[in-house]
Amino acid sequence: MKILAIETSCDETAIAILKAEGDEKAAQFTVLGNALLSQIDIHREYGGVFPALAKREHAKNLVPILEAALEEAELLHEDTQAIPEETRAKISEILARESGLAEAFFEFVGECEPPPIDAIAVTSGPGLEPALWVGINFAKALALLWEKPLVAVNHMEGHIFTALAAEKRLQDAEGTPLHIKDVSMPVLALLISGGHTELVVMKKWLEYELVGQTRDDAVGEAFDKVARMLSLPYPGGPEISRLAESLRSSLGGFTAKYSLPRPMLNDATCDFSFSGLKTAVLYLLKKNPAMSEHEKQHLAHEFENAVTEVLWEKTSRALEKTRAKTLTLGGGVSANKHIRRTFTEKIKNEYPDVTLRIPSAALTTDNAIMIALAGFYRTLRGDFPGLDALSANGNRTLAP
Numbered sequence: 001m002k003i004l005a006i007e008t009s010c011d012e013t014a015i016a017i018l019k020a021e022g023d024e025k026a027a028q029f030t031v032l033g034n035a036l037l038s039q040i041d042i043h044r045e046y047g048g049v050f051p052a053l054a055k056r057e058h059a060k061n062l063v064p065i066l067e068a069a070l071e072e073a074e075l076l077h078e079d080t081q082a083i084p085e086e087t088r089a090k091i092s093e094i095l096a097r098e099s100g101l102a103e104a105f106f107e108f109v110g111e112c113e114p115p116p117i118d119a120i121a122v123t124s125g126p127g128l129e130p131a132l133w134v135g136i137n138f139a140k141a142l143a144l145l146w147e148k149p150l151v152a153v154n155h156m157e158g159h160i161f162t163a164l165a166a167e168k169r170l171q172d173a174e175g176t177p178l179h180i181k182d183v184s185m186p187v188l189a190l191l192i193s194g195g196h197t198e199l200v201v202m203k204k205w206l207e208y209e210l211v212g213q214t215r216d217d218a219v220g221e222a223f224d225k226v227a228r229m230l231s232l233p234y235p236g237g238p239e240i241s242r243l244a245e246s247l248r249s250s251l252g253g254f255t256a257k258y259s260l261p262r263p264m265l266n267d268a269t270c271d272f273s274f275s276g277l278k279t280a281v282l283y284l285l286k287k288n289p290a291m292s293e294h295e296k297q298h299l300a301h302e303f304e305n306a307v308t309e310v311l312w313e314k315t316s317r318a319l320e321k322t323r324a325k326t327l328t329l330g331g332g333v334s335a336n337k338h339i340r341r342t343f344t345e346k347i348k349n350e351y352p353d354v355t356l357r358i359p360s361a362a363l364t365t366d367n368a369i370m371i372a373l374a375g376f377y378r379t380l381r382g383d384f385p386g387l388d389a390l391s392a393n394g395n396r397t398l399a400p
């Protein structure tokens, strides 16, 4: 079957079209089209994602992104379409709050043959609600017009399935098909992004239990805040990583200049806390207001070490507790080189029976391929909420 997937939960407008074959136990996916527009440059001057602006940008970008995805999938065929008056009225109502989107939508679909897709998947949460709504309303309009079933995907489930599709070797998604097969349950997922830090276990397909979570800041948020304290641009994760990596690669052995806490490292739960770490960085910077580039490298290095140690310690505790056979990393922060290296080493040395799956770097940050992967599993279950029931939920959770 062919799935068209839409992602607008944050600052990426993305649409992908995948051919999906097989079943839960052995699925194969071919990316036919994948179009993505990042708004990072627009949000950078605000030092973070500005929801009203994200919503406006999604509304502006969805039609061109759809066109690009269909074109790449060779599913774009010009043909004048007569849209029944009743359908047009319903769609106009659905898109009424998304400025300019209805006009662009009708102009495009009025000239385009309905593509042979079987389902439309869209992110329904978690994320920024105004941003989520644009994607959902766009998906509803397409589903209504093309008479296709609509699937609501949890964004975090998308991150898990992207990791499951990763081979042990970190492959590139371009061209080669993605497989989800030979997955040994339970699967423990460490989800680390700008809004989330949680450990979730999947014992059966699509059934989740929360094992641990942050009690305050998400790890990506901590990276972003520390970067801002160092006057580095948004998003801060890659900037901190760049600084830390330059020190890791330039010196064999060196003495750490700073020492930061490892919050909740010895606490018995699998929960996290990162706000204390952020405050410790703030105090350190108060004492050293004019840090040199080299000092910043030391700080970033120590911060990355502290975060990674805590993430690993809690994950290792959760592996023991859940007796998981597969570990996945997902979410934007899993692009971090030091975290990837550390987890790969530790699993190899300490849990050789556990399979670690980390998505290729290109698929760690938000995209629509991830929504299509999870969307296929939901489609197999016939999990279609229906147009009226589908709504955005900024705080949508995986575990009940």
Ligand code: KG4
Residues within 6 Å of the ligand: 010, 192, 193, 194, 195, 196, 219, 220, 221, 223, 224, 235, 236, 237, 238, 241, 331, 332, 333, 334, 335, 336, 337, 364, 365, 366
């Ligand atoms: O999953 P994602 O793209 O969006 C959310 O759903 O939040 O994650 C974005 C987060 C940001 O906080 C960003 O700073 C962080 O991922 N990030 C990184 C790296 N690349 C992105 N954090 C650490 N190291 C990186 N290389």
Ligand code: ZN
Residues within 6 Å of the ligand: 155, 159, 193, 331, 332, 365, 366
């Ligand atoms: Zn994400």
